[in-house]
Amino acid sequence: xxxxxxxxxxxxxxLIASVFAxxxxxxxxxxxxxxxxxxxxxxxxxxxPDFTLIDQDLREFSLHTxxxxxxxxxxGYASCPxxxxxxxxxxxxxxxxxxxxxxxxxxxxxxxxxxxxxxRALKELVSRYGGRIVALTGDWEELKDVWLRYHVVSxxxxxxxxxxxxxxxxxxxxYVADRExxxxxxxxxxxxxxxxYEAVYSLLGR
Numbered sequence: 379x380x381x382x383x384x385x386x387x388x389x390x391x392x393l394i395a396s397v398f399a400x401x402x403x404x405x406x407x408x409x410x411x412x413x414x415x416x417x418x419x420x421x422x423x424x425x426x427p428d429f430t431l432i433d434q435d436l437r438e439f440s441l442h443t444x445x446x447x448x449x450x451x452x453x454g455y456a457s458c459p460x461x462x463x464x465x466x467x468x469x470x471x472x473x474x475x476x477x478x479x480x481x482x483x484x485x486x487x488x489x490x491x492x493x494x495x496x497x498r499a500l501k502e503l504v505s506r507y508g509g510r511i512v513a514l515t516g517d518w519e520e521l522k523d524v525w526l527r528y529h530v531v532s533x534x535x536x537x538x539x540x541x542x543x544x545x546x547x548x549x550x551x552x553y554v555a556d557r558e559x560x561x562x563x564x565x566x567x568x569x570x571x572x573x574x575y576e577a578v579y580s581l582l583g584r
Contacts, residue, residue: 426451426559427527431488431514434501439514441559444484448581450565450574451553453530455491456503461550462487464567470507471571472578479582480510487513490530492521528553556581 426449430440441449450469454462469485476483487504489495492515495503500513515521524530530549554563554577563577 424561426553426555426561427524428559429520429524429527431516431520431524432497434497434504434513436497439512444486445559446557447481448483448557448578449486449553449555449559450483450578451486451488451528451555452551453488453490453525453528453549455489456495456499457491461567465552466504466507466511468567468571468574469511472574473508473510475571475575476578479579482582483578485511487511488524489513489515489521490525492516492518554578554581556584 426441428441430438433439452462452465454465456462466487469487472483473480473485487500489500495515497513497515500515504511504513516524528549550567552565552567552574553561554565554574556562562581565574565577
């Protein structure tokens, strides 16, 4: 009898210890993730999906034509009040920080508000930050396909019924790809521009 009781006590002790161990590992990982916020995260190494859209100068732009240069892609919209200006400002500062290397980098802004962001509106937007940014738009179906492949949205997205009711939700990340258009970093608008520079510069040498 006492052996059975001992085995039950041992099993209970083991279960309690296991719960504590799992809890410790979980909360430790959460703390690590929190502590690493603001640091570029190495991504999976997948190739960026290709697309063809229209830029602010009414020219076709296909992503594959950027092969050989480092690429940054952010999704947003012209009337965005916070994250989009923050990223575009970082694009502008990064361009200056790169100096002669700036020509080896393509900084892309893709709209999530095609009903309002025509090429003229996008040209006005990026002109505030410098002329090197590539701002892209297109028709609803073209952009919907791009949004889905880049995980900007999920599921079936419908065009707005009126211009007063339009889709402006967007992911708050900047994709950074190497010269082969392979995703290497995911940055956020809140990160300091120095992090953007470090990520881009590390890929320029490849």
